[in-house]
Amino acid sequence: xxxxxxxIFAIVLILVCSVIISPTLHFVGGAGKIKGYQYPVTxxxxxxxxxxxxxxxxxxxxxxxxxxYSSYDSINKVTTESSDSTKGSVRVTxxxxxxxxxxxxxxxxxxxxxxxxxxxxxxxxxxxxxQNSEIAIIYAYDEKNNGGSEGxxxxxxxxxxxxxxxxxxxxxxxxxxxxxxxxxxxxxx
Numbered sequence: 001x002x003x004x005x006x007x008i009f010a011i012v013l014i015l016v017c018s019v020i021i022s023p024t025l026h027f028v029g030g031a032g033k034i035k036g037y038q039y040p041v042t043x044x045x046x047x048x049x050x051x052x053x054x055x056x057x058x059x060x061x062x063x064x065x066x067x068x069y070s071s072y073d074s075i076n077k078v079t080t081e082s083s084d085s086t087k088g089s090v091r092v093t094x095x096x097x098x099x100x101x102x103x104x105x106x107x108x109x110x111x112x113x114x115x116x117x118x119x120x121x122x123x124x125x126x127x128x129x130x131q132n133s134e135i136a137i138i139y140a141y142d143e144k145n146n147g148g149s150e151g152x153x154x155x156x157x158x159x160x161x162x163x164x165x166x167x168x169x170x171x172x173x174x175x176x177x178x179x180x181x182x183x184x185x186x187x188x189x
Contacts, residue, residue: 024099032150033119035165036136036187037173041180043120043127046135049179053172054105060172063097103136107171112143116168134187135176140164 028183039046055060095115097104103118105111120127121134141147142164156164177183 005114033136033138033187034140034150034156034161036119036121036134037176038134038145038187039130039176039180039184040182042131042132044092045180046120046176050103050135052179053175057172057175059108060175061106066125068114074167094139105172107167109167109171114143114164114167115139115141115145115147115162128161136187137165137168141166 041049054060094103101120105116105118107114107116116137117139119136119138121136126135126144139147139149140161142160146160147164150156173184
């Protein structure tokens with residue numbers, strides 16, 4: 001009996017320790033990540049570097065439309081969304097482009113446009129207390145809108161994931177590294 005209790009205690013202790021010191025980070029809303037980029041700077045410093053890259057980049061820009069308009073047709077039971085305000089519509093914040101937790105970024109390369117939804121690790125308490133921060137690719141799409149996330153129905157295949165992350169790193173992350181004058185650490189799920 002003591003051996004079983006000791007084994008159970010050891011297993012629980014290992015599980016607790018692995019959760020506490022796990023390098024896999026969690027994002028707001030429980031979103032997973034395709035690949036993350038961790039920096040030895042605060043979130044505020046990381047945000048400033050990202051904003052500088054977006055401001056100075058010729059082929060990288062952020063979707064600045066923070067809202068969309070939604071209306072519900074009660075007869076046909078259909079919800080429609082648009083970027084224009086129309087009678088009976090409600091302004092809704094884009095969840096994956098709020099500028100605090102998530103950013104939607106576009107990269108133009110080889111005559112095509114690629115879309116990346118990025119997430120910052122943590123919450124406001126973590127951001128205030130931590131001297132480390134992370135930005136990660138939550139969703140990524142190629143020029144034909146192929147892509148998705150790290151899991152679920154729209155899981156990326158390995159080849160597409162490599163193509164999208166390589167482009168993102170050369171056109172965005174390398175510039176963030178230069179802006180911060182440091183090198184990131186890659187993180188994965």
